[in-house]
Amino acid sequence: MITEQQISDFERDGAVLLKGVFNDWIEGAQQAIEENKANPSWRERTYNPEDGSSPFFQDYCVWNQFDGYRSLVADSPMGAIAAKLMRSKKARIFHDHILVKEPGNSIVTPWHQDSPYYLVEGEQTVSFWVPLDPIPRERTIEYVATSHSWGKNFKPKRFDGTDLFEGDTSETVPDVDANRDSLNILGWEMEPGDAVAFSFRTLHGAPANASPSRRRVISARWVGDDAKFVKRPGNTSPAFPELEYEDGAPFGGEDFPVLYPR
Ligand SMILES: O=C(O)CCC(=O)C(=O)O
Numbered sequence: 001m002i003t004e005q006q007i008s009d010f011e012r013d014g015a016v017l018l019k020g021v022f023n024d025w026i027e028g029a030q031q032a033i034e035e036n037k038a039n040p041s042w043r044e045r046t047y048n049p050e051d052g053s054s055p056f057f058q059d060y061c062v063w064n065q066f067d068g069y070r071s072l073v074a075d076s077p078m079g080a081i082a083a084k085l086m087r088s089k090k091a092r093i094f095h096d097h098i099l100v101k102e103p104g105n106s107i108v109t110p111w112h113q114d115s116p117y118y119l120v121e122g123e124q125t126v127s128f129w130v131p132l133d134p135i136p137r138e139r140t141i142e143y144v145a146t147s148h149s150w151g152k153n154f155k156p157k158r159f160d161g162t163d164l165f166e167g168d169t170s171e172t173v174p175d176v177d178a179n180r181d182s183l184n185i186l187g188w189e190m191e192p193g194d195a196v197a198f199s200f201r202t203l204h205g206a207p208a209n210a211s212p213s214r215r216r217v218i219s220a221r222w223v224g225d226d227a228k229f230v231k232r233p234g235n236t237s238p239a240f241p242e243l244e245y246e247d248g249a250p251f252g253g254e255d256f257p258v259l260y261p262r
Pocket residue numbers: 097099109114127129141204205206217219
């Protein structure tokens with residue numbers, strides 16, 4: 001299912017391609033996207049570009065509301081692979097992020113790390129970026145290799161460029177595109193069933209969808225044994241407005257079940 005080489009690539013680079021690991025769960029997830037678009041959650045955030053191109057639909061924390069998502073997250077080997085990659089005894093689901101760039105959508109996903117947006121922190125984290133459509137190299141998500149170990153927490157911004165936390169003076173994300181020659185940028189052509197596993201701290205970004213095909217993705221985030229709650233200076237993304245927690249307390253609760261081992 002997953003080799004020691006893949007685990008050490010993930011540890012070294014902060015991102016690794018996993019071929020064909022979710023083949024049996026793609027059809028269900030594709031169906032769930034349509035159900036989800038028809039019944040979005042209160043967290044849904046759809047960007048409609050000013051240039052009139054097609055929308056970028058996003059929703060969060062819906063894995064347990066639609067059968068196809070639930071099956072991909074909870075019945076596939078995702079939890080077991082997460083535990084292996086994190087070298088963790090258990091794998092706890094944090095949340096899912098649904099990202100559909102409809103054909104022609106002009107929105108570029110800016111370079112960012114995920115960790116600064118979240119109410120959880122740890123060394124043991126992994127997200128699976130799971131496309132539900134074929135993705136050629138020029139339209140794939142990209143990662144700055146080793147950026148997860150730079151010791152940085154760059155300022156979180158919404159995908160429309162606004163700051164997530166008002167008055168945040170933390171360091172801004174460097175201009176990755178202007179420095180592509182001096183960085184090791186990773187990105188892979190992908191098929192439905194493949195995934196990229198990456199750390200919450202790895203810098204990543206994704207191009208617009210100038211193609212006539214949809215670009216449907218589910219990104220599922222997991223944490224391991226060392227996960228702790230962290231207080232941020234405002235609403236995190238995703239937000240959990242009802243949740244009460246202490247800064248530094250062990251991460252857990254019914255919203256975030258341990259799915260491996262069962
Ligand atoms: O698919 C995208 O456009 C961005 C995905 C992303 O940022 C993520 O999965 O963390």
